[in-house]
Amino acid sequence: MTIHVVGGVYREYCVHPRWYDVFGSAGRAALAIATTGSPVVLHSYTVEATLGVISEKAAWLDCFEIASTPVKGEVSFKYLHDMAVPEVVGVPEVPHAPIRVTQQKVLRFGMLEGDAVVNANWAVYDPQNSRGATPFRANGSKAAHLALVLNSWEATQLTSMPGASPESIASILARQENAEVVVIKMGPRGAFVWTAAGTAQVPAYRTNRVWKIGSGDCFVAHFANAWMHDGLSPAEAADVASRATAYYCETRGFATKENLSACSFSPVALSVEYLAGRQPQVYLAGPFFDLMQIWMVEQAQANLQDLGLKVFSPYHDVGLGSADDVVAKDLAAIVESDIVFAITDGLDAGTVYEIGYARALGKPVVVYSERQHSEHLKMMEGSDCTICTDYTTALYSTLWEAVKL
Known part of the structure; x- marks a missing residue:
């Protein structure tokens, strides 16, 4: 069944290492999912230029469709290097009207230029937003089965619990959002996966080179695909996502299932x-x-x-x-x-x-x-x-x- 991805499609600049392309969180995630062979529909605000670039990328993938909401101005991210805090340009003073998506399976990202109201049976939500994390249900979004994927800072912000254990934070988030799954990304510690049935710790994987821009998008994309489309458990899906993210960081490319089967990454070693x-x-x-x-x-x-x-x-x-x-x-x-x-x-x-x-x-x-x-x-x-x-x-x-x- 098709995964509907809703979020930003943005222009990205990086001075060094040199990078100039159109992806954004939703654009990158949709392409990552489609590269595995799963059918995808991308929902986003686009101007003619960004729609043209994404359409060219989608042309190589039979399972990729675009549902565009036309707008006049594009948002750009400008990085001096890929570890730098970006300069964000083009965010409208008045947000665009929300994109509404009612589908069986939805991956939703937080956005800068507007919002997405989702009504889904299965949903994965990544609140990433430089203006601050927003709860999934705050805008009226609904999901019968919800997974939250967020980093430690976002999790702490949503719960106002600095210094608390991941298990405590995750259980609070699950209760607040009525979520079945909470995945907290924890840097070298990997990802903490919470469900009502128990918890798991999934490792981060070490690579020979690291490219940071968009790595978080790839993680949530592969988690969503493995959990909602392939039917893996949350812990198994998070491990697939971690390995696919390692592949992206090392190659700047999207992993096929064959790529992931062929790759052998070592977990980051952590001392006692x-x-x-x-x-x-x-x-x-x-x-x-x-x-x-x-x-x-x-x-x-x-x-x-x-x-x-x-x-x-x-x-x-x-x-x-x-x-x-x-x-x-x-x-x-x-x-x-x-x-x-x-x-x-x-x-x-x-x-x-x-x-x-x-x-x-x-x-x-x-x-x-x-x-x-x-x-x-x-x-x-x-x-x-x-x-x-x-x-x-x-x-x-x-x-x-x-x-x-």
Whole structure:
């Protein structure tokens, strides 16, 4: 039976890595579901240009249809890099009239330019919305069988329960929304799956490269398809979604069922200490002698913290000074840290020394370098540093190494 996907179709820009396309949450999810062979109808607000791009993508898929609601202005997301907070352009001051969908199976996303009122037998709801998460039933939507898929921040916002356990939050959400299933995405911990019959923890999977834009859309799309169309249990559906998301992060492509059968991703390893609440510390090594270098250090500090890591940054925590002022403090921080994230473009002497000092102590080091020839990184490679040429991959490699210590 057809899955009806309702949500945003948006234009997406990313400066680096370069990305310019039309997807949005609903557009990407509908294409991901159709790629598995399941029939899909996409319901969205579109302008002529975005409808044309999505129609071209749909032309390759026999099971994909579009139910467009024409509007005059398009919404765009502009990213400096794929871990950056986007600039959102084109959101109308007055929201468009709601899209109404009455069907057996519906995947609904939160939207910026309007809303979707759903009446379904089976429904999956992802409240993603930069203005704040909204309950499924707040606009009059109805579903006999409802699954909520949301991240930890959205779950906390909807329940006003910061610091509560996932099980407590999920049970509250289920009661508030009369939901049969609640899936809370928890970063490296994977996904927590709640049903009245019990709970399950589904792992996140490690990849060789990471592309973040749209990864959450792929998760909910594959969950919805596996649960509503293929009839898998919520935990089984969440595991399919987690593996399909890993495929998307590594390839920027949508997985077929054959792709998923052929792929073998390893779960992210989690130490007992991390699961008990310990926050790993990262030493942020890198030069900070001009504006470009300082900007990069600022970005890395913020992004590592957003991933849930404690960050020691010499620039922020020690500052500039003489050798007598800074060296002992920096080296002591390397000893106290669990892992080093090193920005090595330019091969700053201090950063190279910090890498060597950390490796001599047996500390894992993730090296982020886009411009250096492999010959210049030979000592780092030969001393078992993890070398990454992509910024987001370097950040996630640091996270995955840290949480297993």
